Amino acid sequence: MIIVNYCVSIMLICLGLYAVTMKKDLIKVVIGLGIIDYGVNLFIVSVGFNDGGTAPIYTIAELLNGAASTYFVDPVPQALTLTSIVIGACVDAMALALVVMIYRKYHSINADDVRRIRG
């Protein structure tokens, strides 16, 4: 059921936002960012999905004159998701690297301690 995908993706996004806004541990904040990303990715894949659809291998002419069944899985969202996953992985890596360096400098990864710039 495609509706399950949408519900789960929205739940994931909300869960991620909860982690980012409520959790004091910076590692958990980074995990939250990752979960938001996964939620969005699941959503994009679901957008292009057709239950029982075929692979999208047709020529333009076949599509236009209706010779081919147009009931196929849209490939564009999958390409988007791949790009988004790659970017998400880089974000996580960079965020974790920053957290490691913050720990070395501040000796804490609690969000309440890492706030020397304020006001």
Next chain:
Amino acid sequence: MFDYHHFPVIAVMILFLGAFLVEIFGAKNKAVRNTIAIVVAGISTVCIYALIKPVFFDGEVISYWMGNWAPVSGYAIGIGYEVDALNLFFALLTVTTFFLSGIYSIRYMEKDEHLGHYYTLFLMLSGGVLGLVLTGDVFNMFVMIEIMTFAAVALTAFRNRSFGALEGAFKYLALGSIGSSMTLAGIAVLYMSCHTLNMAQLSSILGSQPLNPTTVFAFALMFAGLAVKAFIVPFHTPAADAYMVAPTSVSMMFSGMVNKAGVYGMIRLCYTIFHAMDQSSLQILLVAFGCVTMFVGVTMALAQHDFKRLLAFHSISQIGYVITAIGLSTAVGLSAGLFHAMNHTLFKGLLFLTAGAVLKATGTTNLDKLGGLSKKMPLTTICFLVGAFSISGLPPFNGFASKWMVYQAAYAKAVTTGNFFYAVVTIVAVVVSVMTLASFIKVTQACFFGQCPDSLKDTKEVPFSMRLPMWILSVACLASGVFYNFVYEKVLYPAMVATLNTVKYIDSMMGAGYSAAAGVQNHLVDAPRLSVWDPISWLLLFVICLVAICLVVVLGDKTRGRLSDAEGEPQDGKYATFFGGEHALHSHVGGSDLFWGFKKDFKGYFNVVQGAHDGNVNTYASWVVIATAVIAIFMVIFVK
């Protein structure tokens, strides 16, 4: 010999190519590294400047399909670049900023380690922003946003041993990442209902029918995502931290082009893709955000004691002007917004460069520790004053011309719509301008005039290659203020018309007659040329007002006004000048405390606002989430 249709793509690609070349060949050798960075940035700049004639003067819209994947039977299947006057306007701001910043970086960054990485990230950031303002594809725009954000985060943390760099970078990363995810979710929702990613085609689909709740929700998500990139209050918190801790050449790029990219995205989104700017609900949303942004920005700036953090809050405040002006959705308002965006790039770049010069020469940007630099660094001081006059809106500098247009546009809107809200907006804009001037008086006094501390006795003027970009920007500030008519006719008018002319945008990309077939029309077709205004006569009026105020002050009732007392202030003799007593002879109010009385009178407000910026990443993230929810609910209910 050269086909200028390829220039936009070359300008973007050569920056990314340069980023790799610097990393491969320039890691060890300083000369190679600098040469590659400057040559690459220069080629990109020349490519974009070469487009001025065809796009601005001849009115052409350049469309370019990657790999020549042209649309098939009305469906865009490839990634397209489209350059109309609006794109080119922001591209010009971008290339000017990174080219000057590149020249400045050579000497400014010379003492830092790992400069190979610096230039790699520098070129990636430039390429990301340039790609974002030139692309005609929403997903490509998202990718460019991500490249821009993460290069910016890495550059923020570049001097990771200095105060707060890591912390600022982490907050920027967390909020930027939420913003990017929202943009991506918005793009996915949009794809769900329109089945295309090309901006021109999206525009024609969305313009031919009323918006439905799904597309409005997508609009709200993308709007919020781009607002994070444009640093509009309450999404502004990473900007204040990042501008402060990043190397100054990078702060200049942030305020000169990174937040302009967000502004560009919002203009494109609201005007071109969603055709929604003729709806009064969306106008009020944008103007309200703009007003809150400029007010919160400037009041936070008044309370700052760090030169660069102060400039950062001013940067936020000036973006408020731009957002207010484009939200008015009139021809005058739109040109005012674009003009102010351009002027902000020029004067804020200049101010950041002078802050960098001060940092390079003295090693600090803390206003409590600076003072009396005008004798040590006279040339920097002159540049700073030009920038300060421009941002405060003194004639004949450019800030005056554009702010005047903003007031004019807001007041005209109040008159034509009869809405009292826009009259209040005009007043807020004027008050914010006054407070901007006040806070720059404070900086001038604290940093360049006043007493020179002993620790700064042997300060030297900065080298020529750092002064050159400052001089260029100073001259540009003055020239665009004096020859405002030329700028308006040649640059702003084409950009404004291009923004309003959605039909031409669609037809150039998808083929002539495409928008007519889809039934899309331009909603806002009136684009009257502005009546001429004259900064010199306003300068005279300004002088007359000044004389009048001085007369009132000198001749007026001296006993008027409340008496203040020092209760609740720290009793360290800092304020004793005002209250008499033993310490009075040996104390003076520091330049950075010039407005302590003002702050004391409004301490209820200042305590709340400063307390709200508590530096906690959770707090800032929850602002973003709440504001996005508010925007989404508002839009789904009111935007049709």
